[in-house]
Amino acid sequence: MEISHVPLGDINLSSPEFWTADRSFREGAFKTLRDESPFQYFEEFLIEDSPFPRGPGYRALTRHQDIWHVSRNPEIFCSGKGSNIGDLPIEMNEFFGSMINMDDPKHFRLRSIVSRGFTPKEITRVEDQVRIRAAKVVDRLLEQFPSGSCDFVEEVAAALPLQIICDMMGIPEQDHKQIFQWTNIILGVGDPEFGSSIEDLISCGMQIFQYAQTLGEDRLAHPLDDVTSAMMHAEVDGERLTPQEFGSFFILLVVAGNETTRNAISHGMKLLTDNPDQRAIWFDNYEQHSKTAIEEIVRVATPVIHFRRTATQDTEINGQPIKENEKVVMWYSSGNRDERAFVNPFTFDVTRQPSPTQIGFGAGGPHFCLGANLARREIMVMFDELRRRMPTMHITGEPAYLQSAFINGIKRMQCAW
Helix, strand or coil: CCCCCCCHHHCCCCCHHHHHCCHHHHHHHHHHHHHHCCCCEECCCCCCCCCCCCCCCEEEECCHHHHHHHHCCCCCEECCCCCCCCCCCHHHHHHHHHHHHCCCCHHHHHHHHHHHHHCHHHHHHHHHHHHHHHHHHHHHHHHHCCCCEEEHHHHHHCHHHHHHHHHHHCCCHHHHHHHHHHHHHHHHCCCCCCCCCHHHHHHHHHHHHHHHHHHHHHHHHCCCCCHHHHHHHCCECCECCCHHHHHHHHHHHHHHHHHHHHHHHHHHHHHHHHCHHHHHHHHHCHHHHHHHHHHHHHHHHCCECEEEEEECCCEEECCEEECCCCEEEEEHHHHCCCCCCCCCCCCCCCCCCCCCCCCECECCCCCCCCCHHHHHHHHHHHHHHHHHHCCCCEECCCCEECCCCCECCEEECEEEC
8 A cells, every 4th residue: 555645734533534535645644643743632523413512632642552551551541431532421431332431340340240251161162153154154155146246245254253243142043134234333323324423323222232131131031052141140249240231241242243353354355365475375374374364464454443541640651741631542553553563564464473462452451352362263264264165255346444433344345256
């Protein structure tokens, strides 16, 4: 990708127009910020018809080292005031974000309970299912698309993680399509195709919440071998999840467990198409290069573009004074392209050694992605099935990107084989 030179005065990360601009411009803008103003202050965007006032603004953290520092110091940079840029009531933050919008001890208690659904036994059981589901995805392509062409996002990238997270939660097959539509709306707000208002977001969230309550109550009375049952019956110090906590975590899990891996797989196939030499290196020696290739796909894709933290006291980051209650926004997409951390960061290299660590799953600390290992497994298995059974599959058209400052999403993308 050619990187444009963008003057500092032309950059406004809070402008919706910035996120519809050419990707070369956006990458150039973040390079300017890393080089010239790694703690640049921005005013917040006021959403039209929003019932919430404009916030006080934020500092954009664009370098890998600074993002790492903030993530690793949660007592100084908290999540409980919100992980998205705009200020919402605490109850609304926790409703949509569950434990990602909490601090200890509340965060520790909730994560301790829900992690019972992510024990080694549970993940092993799910990993076996990943291989079965991936094989069925390819079976369906070969059976239903005799023309040798389809939308890669819907038929491949979205299909596997959606099915796996629904399997984990015990969601019936007939409800998978509805879950898919709900998650598109939750993370697509801001893109006119999916919804553009706070009302759309709240309405969709309530529908998922009600669905979760019905499912949770059923598993409490009739437990099965799924994560919902494990979570509904798990106890920490004699406490179980409240209905509110389960419903909010359900929203988080089905959204994050579906959308982020789907976008990593989508970007991965586009990267492999655009870089046939790297595709050959990986696919010709799959086991040897899988670990580094998957980390490189997540680094370049960075499915979650940013998260916010709030300073709990006066402090500093690399000499930059930060006042108590000041917002800092960790732009993971920029940190993963920081020339101070990665050699030739705009080059896709499936053999890139993981030093330093890419931050596509977060930059460590208590909020590191709970499903990171499952996501890695899904990516590895899906591409293994494709390379063995559909070795000529490639992307044939330009992706239709999601209009979002939060999710680096691909809505549609044609492929052929």
